[in-house]
Amino acid sequence: MVKAGASGAGGGAGGGASGKEEIAAWSMTQAAAGLARGEVTSRQLTEIMLERIAASDNNAYITVNPQALAEADAADARRRAGKARSGADGIPVALKDNICVRGLPTTCASRMLANFTPPYSAAVAERLAEAGTVLLGKLNMDEFAMGSTSEHSYFGPVKNPRNPARVAGGSSGGAAAAVAEDLAYLALGTDTGGSVRQPAAFCGAVGLKPTYGRISRFGVVAFASSLDQVGPITKTVADCAWALSLLAGGDPRDSSSLPHPPADYIAGLRGVAGLADAGGSGYGGGGGNGGGRGSDGDGGRDTYGNGTVFGAGQGGRPRIGVPREYMGEGIQAEVRRAVSDLAAKMAAAGAAVEECSLPRAEYALSAYYVISSAEACSNLGRYDGVKYGYRANNYDSLEDMIRRSRSEGFGDEVKRRILLGTYTLSAGYFDAYYKRAQQARTLIMEDFRQAFQRYDALLIPTSPVTAWRRGADFADPSAVYAMDLCTVSVNVAGLPAISLPWGTDGDGLPIGAQLIGAPLSEALLLRIAHGAEELGAAVNSRRPNAGIGTGPAVGAARDAGAGSAASPASGSASSTGAGSAADAAGDAGAGRSEGGRLDG
């Protein structure tokens, strides 16, 4: 790891009422409140983060920003002058290493891009900089975002902060581990098939995958262009809502970004009260959100409809569907019980919760892997050792140079996906795979469309299992792919979804519950998630849900900081029967581990 920035991190931080540990554990909202009150400076926050990054061995960071402290000082100067750019001015954040920042390496955790320094910044990096945030560095990941463990990294695997012998999840494993270990107040990941939500679930953080196109992807290295979306990983739902409001919006440089004006994602957060009232007309901001996308000019195929989909619930109770396809066989028993427990508590809090069905759910994984690999093989065609990236040392022709550069520059998982994608697009197989996958996509979307005529959100696990052992030996790659069961259909259908921690399993590993919404329903989704989070304060051990439920969470932050309920944890309150033998899927990864790894 390049730790250029860490050298400047001295002591002196964290004086006053709060100790360093406590400050590090703050949510983004709390940190903003601390800055607003003058209790801490951005330099102090940044020094604390840099010290922790330097001391951590979870391998969450690939590059530390040598300018971090200078950025913090500039933020402090703005604030002193009464010219803070936003409530987030001075908050230390970090970006997954497939998000370009001008002048800093963007490696995608690949040998291919180990020496690549982009000449421009991603739209999301610009937006965060415009808000005044301090960039701590670039986060580890699976190579080119392909993987579910963050072990497929040229810079070594990320360790799960809850248990270093376990994977952090992936592909945004560094982002989730950084937030969970208090190495950043906000991290941005990317989610092509679950890569924000699943690592957030594995590490006990909150991860939001917005509607496809809600956030500009300009400057984000492409994996699968019809699926990729940037998403925040944070400690709380309110932080996620805040991050989304900093990031959402159209961008002429990304023609797939949605021009719809972002909603107010923060105003509607009501804690548990949000579970008894979906927010009436236009929940939390209305206008551009949720409505207005009825007819898509597709000959009457009412893609997810609009007004009629929502608001029909009696008394404005949010209606939650729990699709049985994601609550049965193949789901670790403790995970199933945790999600059932959340469903019951949401119902008790006033939501209308019922079982439902997504009949074509079982085809989502196959469709996802065909579509994503096909798009990946196309996107990765650009790596040829000519304009940027790795070039082999020895070759005897242009063709040979390209072939050797790609073969030496890409890791195994990337090669597998390229080969699968090339195969499914090649003559004679296109109709059998790629076209069929796109047809299946139509059916999967139709299932969701129907579900969202009845429900405001769907509740399922984020992952069928909790974090497995690093170095676990799966029978073959498709066995690992199957672990993406609960996340991929959301990308295939372009939907928003959020993962939040809900208790732990018998080994103390976090369980993630996932709420899925209709396109552009983020405001409502966050409102429901905010209620669920407050219900979960008792079952979520490490993260005390600080700063939520104290009214309008934000205008930012102003109030939240003080009341950091450090509600201690009841360990695995929601998990019953630890070590249940029924956890068939959970054992899938429990095989041997490779030598040389830290775990046994």
Place this chain on the structure above:
Amino acid sequence: MKITRETVIRVAGLAKLALTEAETERLTHEMGKIVEFADKLAELELTAVAPTTHAVQMENVYRADELKPSYPREEILANGPERDDTCFLVPKAVDGEGPEW
């Protein structure tokens, strides 16, 4: 579909990947498993179903055709593995004497 060694070699050629013997062996097995996984799609009756390319239907997006500065040449060339002052360099790709420029 059955994945053979020949399939893997052919596809690797299309993808501009050179595989070692061991890689070819391993990938033949792995690709077989993955394709089996993808073959599940064959169960679906799809004759009357239109394919979806993008989950969110968008009209074509246009922009004004305006003159704007591009990125500075030096910054773009800076990432080139081999370059001179104005160009990326690659091995000679065309045989024989070219036309005089």
